[in-house]
Amino acid sequence: MEKLSIIKIGGNIIEDETSLNAFLKLFSNLEGNKILVHGGGKRATHISSKLGIESKMVNGRRITDAETLEVITMVYGGLVNKNVVAKLQALNIDAIGLTGADINSIQSEKRPVKEVDFGFVGDVKKVASNSIEKLIKADFTPVFCAITHDGNGQLLNTNADTIASTIGVGMSKIYDTSIYYCFELNGVLKDFNDKNSVIKTINADTYKELLTTEIITDGMIPKIDNCFDALNNGVSKVHIGNTAMLTKENDNFTTITL
Numbered sequence: 001m002e003k004l005s006i007i008k009i010g011g012n013i014i015e016d017e018t019s020l021n022a023f024l025k026l027f028s029n030l031e032g033n034k035i036l037v038h039g040g041g042k043r044a045t046h047i048s049s050k051l052g053i054e055s056k057m058v059n060g061r062r063i064t065d066a067e068t069l070e071v072i073t074m075v076y077g078g079l080v081n082k083n084v085v086a087k088l089q090a091l092n093i094d095a096i097g098l099t100g101a102d103i104n105s106i107q108s109e110k111r112p113v114k115e116v117d118f119g120f121v122g123d124v125k126k127v128a129s130n131s132i133e134k135l136i137k138a139d140f141t142p143v144f145c146a147i148t149h150d151g152n153g154q155l156l157n158t159n160a161d162t163i164a165s166t167i168g169v170g171m172s173k174i175y176d177t178s179i180y181y182c183f184e185l186n187g188v189l190k191d192f193n194d195k196n197s198v199i200k201t202i203n204a205d206t207y208k209e210l211l212t213t214e215i216i217t218d219g220m221i222p223k224i225d226n227c228f229d230a231l232n233n234g235v236s237k238v239h240i241g242n243t244a245m246l247t248k249e250n251d252n253f254t255t256i257t258l
């Protein structure tokens with residue numbers, strides 16, 4: 001099996017032009033088949049507030065009413081995605097920006113209303129791995145944003161970490177797939193005040209302990225849940241760290257194992 005790397009970048013990297021440019025340079029130098037997935041939650045919150053739209057998050061997920069869906073479509077699918085694609089083109093990477101509606105790559109279903117009504121938020125149902133493979137085989141580099149569709153004309157907001165893990169699961173039938181979750185810290189930290197206290201490996205047992213002791217909190221919980229979903233469904237390797245983990249010299253990051 002050929003190898004495929006899926007790299008997801010978080011909102012803080014996108015917000016900082018210098019970090020984004022440095023990351024894209026590293027990404028462009030990465031050898032082999034690759035896919036980029038980006039979020040942009042911070043930018044969406046910022047632009048919403050400029051437009052007088054309040055942002056509400058529950059369990060790390062955005063409550064997406066019709067107005068918010070318009071904002072996230074413009075921000076993720078337009079502003080962020082097209083800037084990233086243009087920057088990659090400048091680095092000689094033949095990038096193609098996609099939502100899940102493009103080439104019907106990611107179909108989802110609107111999250112059913114239970115205790116919380118998340119609005120236009122989608123849970124992924126199907127990844128068109130063969131269509132995505134065609135792009136890769138044609139030497140295009142797919143750049144996915146955090147938008148999916150339901151197949152009936154409705155766009156849906158889907159967390160970017162989940163997009164990375166579900167694309168990973170889909171592509172693992174064709175490629176030996178690794179996922180790299182890049183964010184602003186060096187990895188999952190044992191002590192939040194010590195940026196170098198990276199936990200090198202986390203497995204299902206140590207994860208439980210880290211949850212009980214509240215060393216892992218907030219956005220890191222759904223991120224690691226996504227890592228386990230990926231590993232349990234065919235993805236070979238999952239890592240969490242800063243963008244330097246894409247260089248061969250750096251081994252200071254977190255690896256999630258079963």
Ligand SMILES: Nc1ncnc2c1ncn2[C@@H]1O[C@H](COP(=O)(O)OP(=O)(O)O)[C@@H](O)[C@H]1O
Binds near residue numbers: 223
């Ligand atoms: N033990 C931990 N180590 C590192 N980050 C943690 C930890 N526990 C909670 N976090 C939080 O998780 C956040 C990353 O999750 P999130 O904001 O969803 O990531 P992203 O920026 O990739 O979308 C970090 O910015 C940090 O505030």
Ligand SMILES: CC(=O)N[C@@H](CCC(=O)OP(=O)(O)O)C(=O)O
Binds near residue numbers: 072159
């Ligand atoms: C449903 C949901 O919450 N979607 C996310 C999608 C963006 C995202 O995941 O961005 P980061 O990776 O930068 O957090 C949101 O709108 O915030």
